[in-house]
Amino acid sequence: MSANSTTFVGAIDQGTTSSRFLIFNVSGEVVASHQLEFKQIYPQPGWHEHDPEELVSSVTTCIDGAVKAFETQGHSRDQIKAVGITNQRETTVVWDKTTGKALYNAIVWTDTRAQELVRRLKHRLGSSELTQRCGLPLSTYPSCSKLLWLLENVKEVKDAYEKGNLAFGTVDTWLTYKLNGGCANDVFVSDPSNASRTMFMNIETLNYDEELIDWFRIDRSKVHLPKIVPSSDTEAYGSLHDGALKGTKIMGCLGDQSAALVGQKGFTPGLAKNTYGTGCFLLYNVGPKPVISSHGLLSTVAFDFGEGKRMYALEGSIAVAGSSVKFLVDNLGFIENSSKLSALAETVEDNGGVTFVTAFSGLFAPYWIDDARGTIFGVTAYTQKGHIARATLEATCFQTRAILDSMEKDSGQKLTELAVDGGMCNSDLIMQTQSDLIGINVNRPGMRETTALGAAIAAGMAAGVWEKFEDLKDVNVDGSTVFKPKIPKSKADERFARWEKAVQMSKGWAN
Numbered sequence: 001m002s003a004n005s006t007t008f009v010g011a012i013d014q015g016t017t018s019s020r021f022l023i024f025n026v027s028g029e030v031v032a033s034h035q036l037e038f039k040q041i042y043p044q045p046g047w048h049e050h051d052p053e054e055l056v057s058s059v060t061t062c063i064d065g066a067v068k069a070f071e072t073q074g075h076s077r078d079q080i081k082a083v084g085i086t087n088q089r090e091t092t093v094v095w096d097k098t099t100g101k102a103l104y105n106a107i108v109w110t111d112t113r114a115q116e117l118v119r120r121l122k123h124r125l126g127s128s129e130l131t132q133r134c135g136l137p138l139s140t141y142p143s144c145s146k147l148l149w150l151l152e153n154v155k156e157v158k159d160a161y162e163k164g165n166l167a168f169g170t171v172d173t174w175l176t177y178k179l180n181g182g183c184a185n186d187v188f189v190s191d192p193s194n195a196s197r198t199m200f201m202n203i204e205t206l207n208y209d210e211e212l213i214d215w216f217r218i219d220r221s222k223v224h225l226p227k228i229v230p231s232s233d234t235e236a237y238g239s240l241h242d243g244a245l246k247g248t249k250i251m252g253c254l255g256d257q258s259a260a261l262v263g264q265k266g267f268t269p270g271l272a273k274n275t276y277g278t279g280c281f282l283l284y285n286v287g288p289k290p291v292i293s294s295h296g297l298l299s300t301v302a303f304d305f306g307e308g309k310r311m312y313a314l315e316g317s318i319a320v321a322g323s324s325v326k327f328l329v330d331n332l333g334f335i336e337n338s339s340k341l342s343a344l345a346e347t348v349e350d351n352g353g354v355t356f357v358t359a360f361s362g363l364f365a366p367y368w369i370d371d372a373r374g375t376i377f378g379v380t381a382y383t384q385k386g387h388i389a390r391a392t393l394e395a396t397c398f399q400t401r402a403i404l405d406s407m408e409k410d411s412g413q414k415l416t417e418l419a420v421d422g423g424m425c426n427s428d429l430i431m432q433t434q435s436d437l438i439g440i441n442v443n444r445p446g447m448r449e450t451t452a453l454g455a456a457i458a459a460g461m462a463a464g465v466w467e468k469f470e471d472l473k474d475v476n477v478d479g480s481t482v483f484k485p486k487i488p489k490s491k492a493d494e495r496f497a498r499w500e501k502a503v504q505m506s507k508g509w510a511n
């Protein structure tokens, strides 16, 4: 057995609906894993919470479960050289620094309770200049608005703040803190891909920006913010305090979308990935300097692997992607499950003139049209279910093209290839349609656990399992499929122009 075949890296994937632990070999194959769903708490419309203790216990259960399965295969736990963390971004946890006890449920990234507060902030002098400093516009999405809501509305949080005991963190920080043993060891850190989602970090320096924090009227002497450290580091993240991997070092940390970009090996400028889940998240590597968008995209840190290995990304998201397929299953009863979508769409040759703008809750990047609603155009007596199925899958592909066009305009770089993952990429028809509409290759890896792989890469790079990005060239290459464009550019442009016309016509439906 070579040294390589005895070396493994673990990845904690703490997502919105479940936690997982995966153990990868040096080829990027999953050799063991364990997954656990946890409770979603919706106290009011628009509110979404998680129990912070359950986030941690679900992770430790997954570690123990995966290590057990790993050892059943004849491996031993000390072959796991390091652990990486990837996590749901923006979700906010507050706790008392003296006790290590959470003061409120975690407020999840999707939560919109801070809407009124954000409206007020937008009126404050200087609000339009924030994006230039931190990459994000004001909205309910970044962690800062969740923290401000907690400070205004929860007495325990306000009291801890007044006493100078309030600790604030995103899920990466909370997990690292707890997995290291909590307040006894006080490992209190965050990586730049997570910290860049708070609006407190300066996108250029990757340090907290005092002017931003002052603008939000937060007193730095009263709230503890985690130290921002590189995404890949041998010491900063400490080690697991107990459980099956007690003593194993945590050496990597990346927010979920950044981790997917790393897992797709999007290390160089001009590479992009799209994760086709319930919604879509596109990240486009723009290189070692941030690009502030003038086309409705977010600017974020892609990853920080130390000197010379720090990259920025432009980010765009689509609100409705896989959920439009579920809409055909659950609401219209067109098909019995999502995997049948392609078969239904293939019962017809094309969309038959139908365009479906799936703006169920308005349109996100790059359009940002709040008052658009789902609209189906071009229906005639000829229209079949298959045409609507095609128009549904095309809606996600058109929006992806719109975002990629904006990314190219903002960055001045041409996209060379799109790497894909997420549930919807299982459909060959969707991926072929995507390639046709963007006119470049779409690359779908064989192993689709790219988010967890990204966390494993961050940890493995620090641990010396891989030393340089080039060492990863053979990782996760088996079983990949490349979809090449099959229609001329003029045809793709014509179809896209029709989509854009439909987008304009879907405006203003909701008052």
Ligand code: ADP
Residues within 6 Å of the ligand: 276, 277, 278, 279, 321, 322, 323, 324, 325, 326, 338, 339, 340, 341, 342, 421, 422, 423, 424, 425, 426, 427
């Ligand atoms: P999330 O992580 O957001 O829960 P997933 O990456 O698991 O999402 O993807 C789930 C979504 O993908 C669902 O909305 C589902 O409708 C869609 N999906 C899964 N398989 C297919 C398929 N074969 N064709 C089209 N859509 C699919």
